[in-house]
Amino acid sequence: MKNVLIVGAGRLGKGFVGETFDNAGWNITFLDKDPRVSEELLKHGCYYVKVHRVDEIQNRTVKNFQAFTCDEAYSCMEAFLETDVIVLPLYPEDFEEAAEYLAKCFEEFFKVHPERKLTMICITNKNYLIPGITEAFKKDLSQDARNWFDQNVVIRDSIIRRSTDASSNYDVHIDTVAVNSLLIQQPVNNDISDVEWMELTDKIEMLKDIKVIAVNGPHATLAYMGYLKGYHTIPESEADPEIAQVVKEVVEELTEAVMKEYPITPEELHNLVYFAPAQGVLPDSIYRVGYDPIRKLSKGDRLTGAAQLCLKHGVCFDAIAKGMAAGFKYAEPRDANAQKLQKEIKELGIGQAVCKYTGLEPDSPIVQRVIEEYNR
Ligand SMILES: NC(=O)C1=CN([C@@H]2O[C@H](COP(=O)(O)OP(=O)(O)OC[C@H]3O[C@@H](n4cnc5c(N)ncnc54)[C@H](O)[C@@H]3O)[C@@H](O)[C@H]2O)C=CC1
């Protein structure tokens, strides 16, 4: 049987990656730095995933797994030494710490199985992270292990096209929408062709830029505008006619700009960004979709990146600016970066804050439009 190690056993780790590899008959090992994750998994002995597919809702119970915390005793070591594939559904800021912890495991793997190959798949919505992640994983290795790592381990980026939510990262009840595959940069070192929803592709960086703008831009707009109206879930926001109209315009604006910028046909774009309707309603939280407005409003990311493309190609970005302005008003108390942003806006004023967090110049027409919308 093949073995997958899932580093980051939160919503996506359990609800997508764990459930999917379990379905394909792989051995699953979870590793998480938050002790509550393995405590909950081991207490229940299983976890539950409601998989919203196009044709049905499947209620899956996943029972066959091991779960470890990133402890000092390295209780995960034995399982690590048997792994074939390592999937890392982590937030961008968490890779460095994961790499530091896992250095000892790679060092041991190299000693015990120098002939084996490994594939690592990173799951985030942030593009161009792989060189930095690779450096982080090699940083604490001995020279011999580093040479082995270069020859035997590949670290691949991916494009995630599904929403998976739960009340917390350690909740054992998870909802996921399964209508699109995970696109993974090829080639990989290990055969994953037996696992549903895993699809190898080329041109990952271009496709990821497009996907983050075209899927996550409108999604972030739903979150930020919905928050301002007091909603808690994305379906509530989608049902609001005023928000729905802005989001429709956001899609029109960014689609025109994307088609002008990238060598992609309308059919290819549709295949990349279309989510077929699934059965049931995923109660996706505004908290999760809006999470970390500092990243989401940064240059090149889902909203500012969309506005930049529009500006470059002479396309109107009025609706995108509305989404961005709502992002600058997002004050969710549980979101540390939303709080940080609000504090900076108070201290610097909205004009300077927009420049600082979008990375754009004060005379940029995007900055001007966002400030107008913010003050409206
Ligand atoms: N949930 C979703 O629908 C989607 C999530 N993503 C991305 O996937 C990534 C994971 O998202 P979620 O699963 O929703 O987050 P989550 O917060 O539910 O899970 C992340 C888990 O990683 C663990 N973790 C953090 N640092 C760690 C470390 N150094 N070692 C081991 N474990 C560590 C946390 O304790 C947490 O349990 C993020 O980059 C997110 O942007 C992207 C698209 C969809």
Ligand SMILES: O=P(O)(O)OC[C@H]1O[C@](O)(CO)[C@@H](O)[C@@H]1O
């Ligand atoms: O995972 P992030 O980058 O914080 O943003 C959340 C976004 O990711 C997704 O979960 C999938 O791309 C969307 O549902 C949502 O818009």
